[in-house]
Amino acid sequence: MVGSPLPLFKENPLRRYSTCVELYSGRQLTLYSDKLMAFRGIDKTLGYPLAVSFLYGLPDSYFDWALLWELKSPGSFKGHEVDQAYGKFFPSWSWSGWDSGVEWRLSTISGVLLHVHEWLVTRTWIVWYKGTRGSHEWVWLRRSKAGPSHRWYGYSCGSDDDETDPYGRRRPYGRKTLNRKTEPQATPKEGCLHFWTYTAFFTLSRKSMSGAAFKSSLDPGLHRFGILDSKGDWCGTVVLDKTWLDAVGGTFEFVAISEAKDFALEECDAGRIISLKSEIKRSGIFTMHS
Structure with a gap:
């Protein structure tokens, strides 16, 4: 327990979880397939105060x-190297599938942390399904009809009146209007996420809005790239490793998974926000493979 964040019971459990993952995720294990097994004691300790299960x-x-x-x-990504014959594999959408330490970067989530529950209800929209052997299942299942007790509460339990989606978000168009396109049509595959959302195409650029007076600090080997729309207008940034420098000028499809933002100096030029509405299009079912 020396140096462990677990004794910090006064800290809210979601922050404690992220602290644990940030400390643990970069450690080198003799057997990579043990990565989640070794974390299981921590997630059991955190699961109860968070009222969650872990995927x-x-x-x-x-x-x-x-x-x-x-x-x-x-x-x-090393998740594909784990022995799938014994059910041991880690998907690319989880930190467990990577051999590097991870973090929840403040420049991305600072706005989220003001009120996590409200953000989950009003700034997220995807009905997440997980592939299992033979069927699709919701990633999260309502456990209680009790209302939220604090701003760190997770998804809303909602109601059974058809006015909320399975994650407790208020449906924008009234009762019984769940868009059936949110239901997966692809063959379920264990370890995959199935979901329906927006995508847009952007060009990777070296262009940055950070001036000499401000430079975001990134670990060696990482670089903050600009992204440009079809007209060449700067729209924001994405942090990638420097091997992507060879891909500058290429156009890539970006998938929107939530509205998490913080218009810090490296993200916004003098408060100028470029609308992306012209770039966004509706898309079909997306499957993130392990």
Whole structure:
């Protein structure tokens, strides 16, 4: 327990979870397949105060937030190297699938942390399904009809009046209007996420809005790239390892998973926000493979 964040019981459990993952995720194990097994004692300790179950190390009642982890330093995906014959594999959407430490970067989630529950209800929209052997299942299942007790509460339990989606978000168009396109049509595959959302195409750029007076600090090997729309207008940034420098000028499809933002100096030029509405299009079912 020396140096462990677990005794810090006064800290809210979601922060404690992220602290544990940030400390643990970069450690080198003799057997990579033990990565989640070795974390199981910690997730059992944190699972009760969070009122969650864990899916490949991510808390299910905060799933939209949990997916916002980023690599702290350059790393490679190793989840496919784990022995799938024994049910041991880790998907790319979980920190467990990577051989590098991860973090929830403050420049991405600072706005989320003001009121996590409100953000989950009003700034997320995906009905997350997980592939299992033979069927699709919701990542999170309502456990109680009790209302939220504090701003760190996860998804809303909602109601059974058809005015909320399975994650307790208020449906924008009234009763019984769940868009059936949210239901997966692809063949379920264990370890995959199935979901329906928006995508847009952007060009990777070296362009940065950070001036000489401000430079964001990133670990060696990482670089903050600009992204440009079809007209060449700067729209924001993405942090990738420096091997992507060879891909500057290429156009890539970006998948929107939530509205998490913080217009810090490296993200916004003098308060100028460029609308992305012209770039966004509706899309079909997306499957993130392990």
